[in-house]
Structures are given as C-alpha cells and as structure tokens.
Amino acid sequence: MAFIRNFYILLFLLHFILVSSNTGSPYPNRRRYPYHDCLQGRSLVEDKAALLAFKKSVLVDPKSTLANWEDGVHVCNFTGVTCNEQHHRVTQIDLSSSGLVGKISPSLSNLTALQLINLYENHFFSSIPPQLSSLPCLQTLVLNQNDLNGPVPDSFALLTSLIVFAVMENNLTGPLPPSFFSNCTQLKVIDLSFNYIIGRIPMEIGNCPSLWTLNLYNNQFIGQLPASLTNTTLYNLDVENNHLSGELPSDLVSKLLNLMFLHLSYNNMRSHGNNTDLYPFFATLGNCTGLTELELAGMGLGGKLPSSIGHPSLKRLELQENLIIGSIPPEIRNLSNITMLNLTSNFLNGTIPEELSLLLMLE
Ligand SMILES: *[C@@H]1O[C@H](CO)[C@@H](O)[C@H](O)[C@H]1NC(C)=O
Ligand SMILES: *[C@@H]1O[C@H](CO)[C@@H](O)[C@H](O)[C@H]1NC(C)=O
Ligand SMILES: *[C@@H]1O[C@H](CO)[C@@H](O)[C@H](O)[C@H]1NC(C)=O
Ligand SMILES: *[C@@H]1O[C@H](CO)[C@@H](O)[C@H](O)[C@H]1NC(C)=O
Ligand SMILES: *[C@@H]1O[C@H](CO)[C@@H](O)[C@H](O)[C@H]1NC(C)=O
Ligand SMILES: *[C@@H]1O[C@H](CO)[C@@H](O)[C@H](O)[C@H]1NC(C)=O
Ligand SMILES: *[C@@H]1O[C@H](CO)[C@@H](O)[C@H](O)[C@H]1NC(C)=O
Ligand SMILES: *[C@@H]1O[C@H](CO)[C@@H](O)[C@H](O)[C@H]1NC(C)=O
Ligand SMILES: *[C@@H]1O[C@H](CO)[C@@H](O)[C@H](O)[C@H]1NC(C)=O
Ligand SMILES: *[C@@H]1O[C@H](CO)[C@@H](O)[C@H](O)[C@H]1NC(C)=O
Numbered sequence: 036m037a038f039i040r041n042f043y044i045l046l047f048l049l050h051f052i053l054v055s056s057n058t059g060s061p062y063p064n065r066r067r068y069p070y071h072d073c074l075q076g077r078s079l080v081e082d083k084a085a086l087l088a089f090k091k092s093v094l095v096d097p098k099s100t101l102a103n104w105e106d107g108v109h110v111c112n113f114t115g116v117t118c119n120e121q122h123h124r125v126t127q128i129d130l131s132s133s134g135l136v137g138k139i140s141p142s143l144s145n146l147t148a149l150q151l152i153n154l155y156e157n158h159f160f161s162s163i164p165p166q167l168s169s170l171p172c173l174q175t176l177v178l179n180q181n182d183l184n185g186p187v188p189d190s191f192a193l194l195t196s197l198i199v200f201a202v203m204e205n206n207l208t209g210p211l212p213p214s215f216f217s218n219c220t221q222l223k224v225i226d227l228s229f230n231y232i233i234g235r236i237p238m239e240i241g242n243c244p245s246l247w248t249l250n251l252y253n254n255q256f257i258g259q260l261p262a263s264l265t266n267t268t269l270y271n272l273d274v275e276n277n278h279l280s281g282e283l284p285s286d287l288v289s290k291l292l293n294l295m296f297l298h299l300s301y302n303n304m305r306s307h308g309n310n311t312d313l314y315p316f317f318a319t320l321g322n323c324t325g326l327t328e329l330e331l332a333g334m335g336l337g338g339k340l341p342s343s344i345g346h347p348s349l350k351r352l353e354l355q356e357n358l359i360i361g362s363i364p365p366e367i368r369n370l371s372n373i374t375m376l377n378l379t380s381n382f383l384n385g386t387i388p389e390e391l392s393l394l395l396m397l398e
C-alpha cells in the first residue's frame with residue numbers, strides 16, 4: 036500500500052505522455068481504433084447537448100465548477116472541457132477534485148470523440164454507466180475516490196483503446212468480468228483498490244501484454260495469482276489485503292523481470308516446501324534487478340531468512356507478522372539501499388548482526 040503515494044505520480048506522468056502524444060500526430064500508431072473515425076459522425080453541437088445533460092444530473096456543485104456550462108458559452112470554453120485543435124469535437128473532460136455530487140449521466144456516451152474522463156475525487160454515486168462502453172477512443176477513465184457502487188460493467192470489453200482504468204476507493208462489488216480482458220492490448224494501468232470486488236483474478240488478464248501496473252489491494256479476491264500474468268510487463272503488482280492463496284509466486288517473478296514494486300502482504304500465501312522454505316522465492320527475485328519494494332507481511336510465512344535476502348536494489352522490505360525462524364544472516368549487509376526493514380513479530384533468534392550497522396540508508 037506504500038504504492039499509493041507513487042501511483043498518482045505515475046498516473047500524472049502517463050497523463051502527460053498521452054496528452055503530448057495527442058498533440059503530436061493526429062493518428063498515433065499505437066491506437067487500435069482509428070481516432071479519425073471517432074471525430075466523424077457527430078458534431079460539437081451534439082457534444083454540447085450531452086454535456087448539458089451531464090450537468091443536469093449533478094445535484095450539488097460546491098465550487099461552482101460547472102457555472103459556465105451554459106447555452107451562451109462556447110463548449111470548448113466550459114471549465115474542465117478540452118476540444119481537439121480544430122475545435123470541432125470534445126476530447127477530454129477533467130472535473131477532478133470538484134466535490135460534485137450526483138449520478139454519472141449516460142449522456143457522456145454521446146461524446147464519441149472522448150479520449151479522457153477524469154472524475155477523480157468527487158461524490159458521484161450509483162453505478163458506472165455501462166453506456167460508456169460506446170466510447171471507442173476512450174484511453175483514460177479515472178473515477179477514483181467517488182461513491183460508486185455495483186459492478187465493473189461487462190460491456191467495458193468494448194473499450195478497445197483503454198490505457199488507464201482507475202476506480203480506486205469506491206464501493207464497487209461483484210466479480211471482475213473475464214470479458215473485461217478480451218480487448219485489452221492497449222491497457223497499461225488497472226487500479227481497483229479499496230473496493231469490495233470478489234472472486235478470482237481472471238486468467239484472461241494474460242491478454243493484456245502492455246499491463247505495467249496492477250493495483251487490486253483492499254478487495255476480496257480469492258484463489259491464486261493467475262499464471263497468465265507472465266504475459267504482461269508488470270512493473271508494479273499490489274494485491275495486499277485480499278484472500279489470495281497458494282505458494283509465493285516464484286514462477287511468476289521469474290518472468291516479470293521488470294518488477295519494481297511487489298506487494299503481497301496480508302493474504303493467505305505460504306512459502307515453498309509446505310511453508311518451510313523461503314529460499315526458492317528469494318533466489319528467483321535475484322533476477323529482478325530493479326526490485327525496490329517487497330512487502331510480504333502478515334501471511335504466516337514459514338522458513339529461515341535466506342542469504343539472498345540481501346537484494347541490493349531494495350529500499351523497502353516488509354516481512355513482519357510471519358512465522359520466520361532462525362537468525363538474521365550476515366548477507367543483510369547487501370541491502371545497501373534499504374530505508375525500511377521490518378522483521379517485527381516473527382520467531383527470529385540469535386544476536387543482532389553487526390552488519391546492520393553498514394546499512395547507511397536505513398531510516
Ligand atoms: C444522444 O444522441 C442521440 C442520438 O444518437 C440523441 O437521440 C440523444 O438525445 C442524445 N442525448 C443527449 C443527452 O444529448
Ligand atoms: C473562450 O474564451 C476566451 C476568453 O474569454 C475567448 O477569447 C474565446 O473567444 C472563447 N473561445 C470561444 C471558442 O468562444
Ligand atoms: C460505501 O461502503 C462503506 C463501507 O461499507 C459505507 O460506510 C458507505 O456508506 C458506502 N458508501 C456508499 C455511497 O454507498
Ligand atoms: C472486443 O472489441 C470488438 C471491437 O470493438 C468487439 O467486436 C468485440 O465484441 C469485443 N469483445 C467483447 C468480448 O466484447
Ligand atoms: C499470452 O499471450 C498470448 C498472445 O500474446 C495468448 O495467445 C495467450 O493465450 C496468452 N496466455 C495466457 C495464459 O493468457
Ligand atoms: C503441511 O503441513 C501441515 C501442517 O504442519 C501438515 O498437516 C500437512 O500434512 C503438510 N503437508 C504436506 C504435503 O507435507
Ligand atoms: C536468473 O536468470 C538466469 C539467466 O536468464 C537464469 O539462468 C537463472 O536460472 C535465473 N535464476 C533464477 C533463480 O530464476
Ligand atoms: C541504489 O539507489 C540509487 C539511488 O536511488 C540507485 O541509483 C542505485 O541503482 C541503487 N542501487 C542498486 C543496486 O539498485
Ligand atoms: C553479498 O554479501 C556477501 C558477503 O556478505 C558478498 O560476498 C557478496 O558478494 C554480496 N553479494 C552481492 C550481490 O553484493
Ligand atoms: C513494523 O511492523 C509492525 C507489526 O506489523 C508494525 O506495528 C510497525 O508499525 C511496523 N513498523 C514500521 C516502521 O512500519
């Protein structure tokens with residue numbers, strides 16, 4: 036969960052990458068659906084009608100963000116609205132941190148040239164309108180920190196251009212539909228953390244080769260991490276605080292060599308050899324040369340600390356609340372970049388090794 040603070044930095048970086056790629060060429064080759072087609076067929080007049088209908092479903096607007104969303108104002112001058120360069124379609128809606136209360140009107144689905152919807156930090160309630168699936172050029176959908184409930188709509192399989200899907204901190208329920216991953220070649224970021232999602236992580240997630248951040252922490256997921264995740268290019272995997280089971284995923288990390296953040300704490304996983312052996316997992320991690328944060332707390336993991344614990348790129352290592360026995364090995368000295376090391380609540384014995392004094396970054 037330490038990743039929360041990094042996520043927004045990443046999201047904003049990604050946002051700038053997307054925005055700058057849009058202003059560059061009108062037809063960037065990474066899009067599956069030709070953007071040209073999204074600009075056709077409807078007009079700015081219809082976009083304006085759809086936005087005014089959206090405004091009608093907002094019950095409270097404490098900062099008067101939508102005050103200039105009126106007939107007499109040019110739609111490209113509406114607060115939070117961005118048009119394309121030729122000003123003939125609306126391409127982005129960013130109403131983040133506006134304190135808006137209301138339902139998300141399905142009328143947004145008429146804004147067929149939309150690439151970005153950001154409603155982060157408002158009080159939109161009720162369910163996510165499945166009609167948004169008719170936005171074939173939508174790349175970024177950010178609904179973090181609202182009061183949305185109900186499931187992730189099945190129909191979102193149609194969002195073939197989607198790159199960022201972030202719905203963190205809502206009250207979403209139900210399982211994640213496997214079909215969500217049937218058209219996800221562009222998808223890079225998924226954030227479903229702090230919701231009430233149940234069921235397994237669908238193995239179909241292996242259809243998303245570009246996926247580099249997967250945040251599912253604080254949900255009710257069960258089962259094992261799907262082996263198909265080896266098909267992705269994950270750099271952040273955070274599934275803390277769920278009900279996942281199975282052995283520590285050695286096979287997975289042996290393929291995910293780009294991993295920087297691996298957060299598995301507070302699940303029901305065990306170490307190898309019927310929860311007696313931490314060596315194989317840590318040995319495999321040795322090949323993840325950029326690994327920065329490893330969190331394996333509160334899982335009842337058994338075994339001794341292996342010498343390969345001294346992973347030199349680690350800044351954060353959380354192994355508290357487990358069943359780890361034996362002594363702290365001298366190779367701990369190899370944690371030369373470590374700032375946070377938590378071994379609290381285990382069954383360690385022996386002396387505290389002198390080598391700890393060599394960890395100069397330790398806070
Ligand atoms: C959305 O577009 C349809 C036509 O495709 C139109 O009938 C409807 O009134 C529009 N809705 C809004 C809210 O603009
Ligand atoms: C948007 O507002 C600015 C400043 O009020 C004005 O100069 C400009 O003409 C408006 N744009 C359109 C398209 O109406
Ligand atoms: C969301 O769930 C929490 C915890 O169950 C509850 O306190 C809150 O009222 C719910 N919010 C909405 C808008 O349903
Ligand atoms: C994937 O997208 C294509 C093209 O939009 C669509 O025809 C297909 O039905 C989608 N897949 C699913 C499972 O919805
Ligand atoms: C991995 O990706 C390939 C295509 O790149 C696909 O054919 C295969 O089904 C995927 N495997 C899994 C387990 O998802
Ligand atoms: C694993 O350990 C548990 C508890 O110590 C024991 O009951 C079980 O028989 C062991 N299983 C195997 C396959 O060794
Ligand atoms: C690490 O990578 C090397 C080279 O690809 C490979 O030979 C070795 O088996 C890997 N080690 C582990 C523990 O996966
Ligand atoms: C230690 O941290 C520094 C600064 O973040 C980084 O440049 C260096 O590569 C890290 N060392 C290793 C072994 O990863
Ligand atoms: C780890 O530490 C041992 C001695 O404690 C040293 O011989 C070894 O080279 C170190 N490994 C790395 C990768 O720094
Ligand atoms: C280390 O873990 C213990 C047990 O979970 C926790 O109480 C403590 O706050 C942690 N220390 C730090 C610095 O996070």
Ligand SMILES: *[C@@H]1O[C@H](CO)[C@@H](O)[C@H](O)[C@H]1NC(C)=O
Nearest residue numbers: 360361362382383384385386
């Ligand atoms: C630590 O505990 C192990 C058993 O878990 C025991 O074999 C060993 O002698 C103990 N070492 C010390 C220094 O107490």
